Amino acid sequence: VQLQASGGGLVQPGGSMRLSCVASGFSLGIDYIGWFRRAPGREREFIAAISWSGGRTYFADSKKGRFTISRDNVKNTVYLQMNSLKPEDTGVYYCAATRPRSPDTYHYHQNYPHWGQGTLVTVSS
Numbered sequence: 113v114q115l116q117a118s119g120g121g122l123v124q125p126g127g128s129m130r131l132s133c134v135a136s137g138f139s140l141g142i143d144y145i146g147w148f149r150r151a152p153g154r155e156r157e158f159i160a161a162i163s164w165s166g167g168r169t170y171f172a173d174s175k176k177g178r179f180t181i182s183r184d185n186v187k188n189t190v191y192l193q194m195n196s197l198k199p200e201d202t203g204v205y206y207c208a209a210t211r212p213r214s215p216d217t218y219h220y221h222q223n224y225p226h227w228g229q230g231t232l233v234t235v236s237s
Contacts, residue, residue: 113137113209115145115228120205122234123197131192133207133228138164141211145190147181148221150230151203158219159205162190163212170218197235204230 119131133145146161160181161170169181180193190207208224217223 113139113142113226115207115209115226117205117207117228117231120231120233122236124237125197125199125235127197127235128193128195129197129233131194131205131207131231131233133190133192135164135188135190135207135209138209142209142226143212144210144218145183146208146210146218146224147190147192148206148208148224149201149203149233150206151200154203156206156221158221159192161210161218164190170215172219194233197233199235202233202235204232206230 114136116134123129143164144161147159148156149159150156158172159175162181162183178196183190207228209226210224
């Protein structure tokens with residue numbers, strides 16, 4: 113599975129940004145795409161995941177409301193829409209792929225065997 117994240121950049125606090133993850137080469141069983149963030153000096157943090165086939169979504173509790181995840185199966189792309197951005201949202205955002213699994217395990221980055229290269233988001237005035 114190959115994943116290519118893009119769309120990062122500089123945005124002011126309160127602004128919005130949409131990240132894209134283009135996926136290709138799906139191997140048998142790989143169905144979920146997740147977004148993670150690594151903020152400076154912090155561990156990789158789960159944001160959301162979506163089923164490629166059925167569209168089912170999972171969110172980190174702290175990210176519900178400001179972040180939405182969606183997919184476009186024609187474009188082979190998963191999007192992360194981020195609104196009301198805060199300086200603490202700054203970090204490198206990664207997309208990753210995994211198989212369907214128990215819902216309470218999508219939060220763990222160790223459960224994702226395939227990763228994209230990351231895109232940097234900086235929230236600053």
